[in-house]
Amino acid sequence: MKAILQQIKEEVVAGFTACGYDEKYGMVSLSNRPDLCQFQCNGALAAAKEYKKAPIAIAGEVAEKLAANSMFSKCEACPPGFINMNLSDEFIAQFVSKMADDTERFGVDKVSSPKKVMIDYGGPNVAKPLHVGHLRSAIIGESIKRTARFMGDEVIGDVHLGDWGLQMGLIITELKLRKPELVYFDENYDGEYPTEPPFSITELEEIYPCASGKSKEDPAYKEAAMTATYELQHGRKGYQALLTHILNVSVTDLKRNYEKLDVDFDLWKGESDAQPYIPDMVQKMKDDGFAYISEGALVVDVKEDTDTKEVPPCMILKSDGASLYNTTDLATLVWRMKDYNPDSVIYVVDKRQELYFTQVFRCAKKTGIVPADKNLYFVGFGTMNGKDGKPFKTRQGGVMRLEYLLQEVEEKMLEKIKENGTMNDEEAAKTAQIVGLSAVKYGDLSNQASKDYIFDIDRFTSAEGNTGPYILYTIVRCKSILTKAGVSSFDGAILPAHSESERGLQLELTKFMAALASAYEEMAPHKICAYIYDLANAFNRFYHDTKILAEEDAAVKASYLKLLWLTRGVLEKAIDLLGFNAPERM
Template identity: 55%
Template structure:
């Protein structure tokens, strides 16, 4: 379905052409002065240079050809050559009726959908999720949904940290505590127990203990390094323990991500990339880009014209150890073989920007990806407390993600109880629904690259630019529609008030907003649009007698309008990764 702005532009372009001017000058935009007009065209100014005429004369020539009233209620030429436009209510209503009848409210997908691998999540196994994992999960989930909405084939990969020293530390500590376990008996021939010799709670206690011990106990640290190497060589006992760690950790991670309404298509990690490292290094050598430097193997990635110094990408240290860059490049090779994607997108803390610049340049220089494959890193900012510093617990530690969610749910539950609007049997589900909306919208409404202040009271407010405000607007519409018979056969009608037309115009801009969010991988654009739309809904509600309107035809038009608004808002919040309750 053609967007309203494109339809209007086509009409104005035809008027330019009919007046003897370049139709390319007929591009229409949303007015930056809504008090004067709804849309505007500034094409008379560039046309004046082409035709050596005053812009105002050209604008008037065009306006004279827009007076039939079929599309525009008014068209006016104003100094120095602007064309101010107001759309005809009947034309606008007909456009919205087409939106109403279309499957996705007039939003069209891409003609050439892309294959995309989206790398987000990135937790280490055997550690609890904390708030540092929040932004990648929330932003990544929304971008995944936006891309799929426009037809892209997206593979979301959690990319677990499952192959590093933390595994050796855990097993070394377990060996110290329970040396009689069969995993440490080299003469044991198996089979090993199916049940892990630890719970997730024990595992989460073992790692920090082992990490602290390794800083003070050199023999213990050396043993952890030995075990890490043995795991990577798949020594049976240690490898069996690694599998237990993975099983217990992944089950806990799935539960916590489910609480955030975040999901991944594949649960791969650094371990999956290990078989690809040797051939990848050989390819880089064959390409002539991998060189020796002080005993290490590196790829120089600095280029002429760089504004800042870019150090070489180290792939193998002098002691033979590989690094994150090595694993990331091997993972690129794996993903190209498995999925042949058009785009690889990574979401991490913006402090990793240099790392990904090095990795991407290495991948390009070594021809690990075709030239047309897009490599993008979105580096996000920090979630800070009211003091402007990274968010911490009251004790000063990093807060666990499940603790943060529980705190928000408790806060929202208390607010709902005060208002006494939700039955007790719906309270838990409703509170969780609102809490997730508060958390996600509070994050996504900010530009991803910027730091932001986490303010629970503001994020969970039912008024203002918040997730609960959007939910409250949807719930209000649901209530009205239910009292009028649910889903009646209501058709869109021309607006009969300023607030009705403002709402219709806001709805007509939905395809443009979603297209921009898709183009820029920017969920904050959808947040901004949804907030404006909710505001237009509530202004219309407060100024219009919907339920008390005696004229049934008029009322049907109102109901069709707010029902379309509900669909648009629900579409937006689904793309943001949350949903609305029936009551709140």
């Protein structure tokens, strides 16, 4: 189903060409003055220079040609050369009726050329609990993934675990101090290693910060950890068996926490999965003349003539031959291209990593790891801050665990739900969990990803204003009316609007396709949020102005209910793409 702007544009283009003007001037946009008109075309202003005519004269000719079109209720030229247009109520009603008849997609077509896309998001480190710093990557990436799938792409989400490097050596070193009798530390042991891990997730999460703290104060301890890291990376069997245990215990816990966020990954690959590809990748970079030694390290130049600021070389190996994050990320691209051959790879990462990813992307393209016809995208996000404007912390000043944040929001919602006194404890707890997640996700996603934002638990959990609970409250209101009406099927058409508020609601519904297309193309979930907030406002104006269930005309009442059903469907589809859902009541 063609988006409404596309349909209007086709008619306006036909108007320009019928009057002898180039079709390129028939561009249409939503009006920035909705008090004057719904849509506008400014093409006559640009055409004036080419055709040496006053723009108002060109606009007048085209407007006169379009005025007879039944699509429009108004089409007029306004100084200095705008064409202002309103759609007819009949056309709008026909459009939203077609949307309602498409009960799965509400008129949204899949892209004509679907792509295979990999999204790298999440990025947790094993042996560490998820904290609030992991929130944005997880929920922004999840929404981008869901939206791309809905639009028809084949999408593979990869958590990309931090499971390599010094942190593993630190854990092994501390574990050796605590439990030296374990067979993993006996270099002469050649039997089967135990299948049960020698630690719980609680112990593991305590071991790492303890080891990290010791390494900062004790050079000998740090040296031991570096040696353990080197031995792990060079195949020591006991240490690799320990790594398997660390991964299994940690990933089980990570999956539990991501499940609470309603975030799901297709792949649970980590930095360690890229290690086998590093030797051949490095050798090829050398053989092809891209990599060279600089101050003892192996590097690849990635600066370009058009750079306005310094872009340092991409370091591939340190002077001691050790690999870096750059090495691992490049090797990860090697296996992604080899095993999946995606058309594009999207990285959802802290925006402060932009220079780093510029180096990695350029190196990957320059060395042929990623072919020229493949795309690499960096979606950088800002920080989540407390009310003091600084990165969000606990009251004690530490980094808050993500599960504690979710629990705090749930408890806040539960308080509000219990104040209403309409639910038993079990239903209230379940509803608080659903609405609390909407508060967290919508509170984050409604901001442009690249911007920092203030996490305000009181504002985010409010049922008023631009919040997740307000969107859910609107959906629940729709459900409640439909339940009271006792109608489950909607065969008739939606009738032309009977009031200004109904016209506003119908018109807002027509924008759904454009909102999703924009969010998809720009990898911008905040555009979905902006759309559904406008739609919820339009619906609530209609609801307050209209006696829906008391309407005596059966055809009009049926039209109202179908309009309600469509509104609920569009809102529910949109919040699913954002990564949350609505309860039955609130």
